[in-house]
Amino acid sequence: MKRSVFLLALVAIPGAVAADVPSSPMLGRAEGRCRAGETGPALLITAVGMKDRSGTLKAELYPANDADFLADDNVLVNTHKTFRRVVIDVPQSGAIQLCIRAPAAGAYGLSMLHDRDRNGKFGASVDGVGFGGNPASLGPFKPKIATGRVAVGNGVTAISVRMLYRHGLFTFAPLSAP
Secondary structure (H helix, E strand, O other): OOHHHHHHHHHHOOOOOOOOOOOOOOOOHHHHEOOOOOOOOEEEEEEEOOOOOOOEEEEEEEEOOOOOOOOOHHHHHHOOOOOEEEEEEOOOOOOOEEEEEOOOOEEEEEEEEEEOOOOOOOOOOOOEEEEOOOOOOEOOOOOOHHHHEEEEOOOEEEEEEEOEEEEOOOEEEOOOOO
């Protein structure tokens, strides 16, 4: 079977996962983008404690469980699980806000990336991270869902996410006390 036909077959089979299909930065963007006048479930996120106004800010919404939180976006999409993504250029002035839609009211995992160098991936020595649960700091291991858990209401839910940047070898913390 040709590779392209095989990959199309995997996408058509619910629950099938193609581990070798590369992730795309466009996955989840159409579903995550807020639209003017919408009143459905969404998060209006204000990023606080940003190191500077360079690069982009990315928010991603995940299922509210440890197995799926921060999981590969391609796997989540191919298994029909919640995954939403929004990316904005960091504004040069004013509040740093972005909006991300949720499929329904409920609990989700939220992560944010301040991609200061605009390379589309996390660089521990350069970039910042934030999570819906606003942890005081992070260590070197993958965070649990409690770190990122947010509650989304039936309308637009406003929240603030404190950004964390590398301090020392293995710790991420706010630039200053909250």
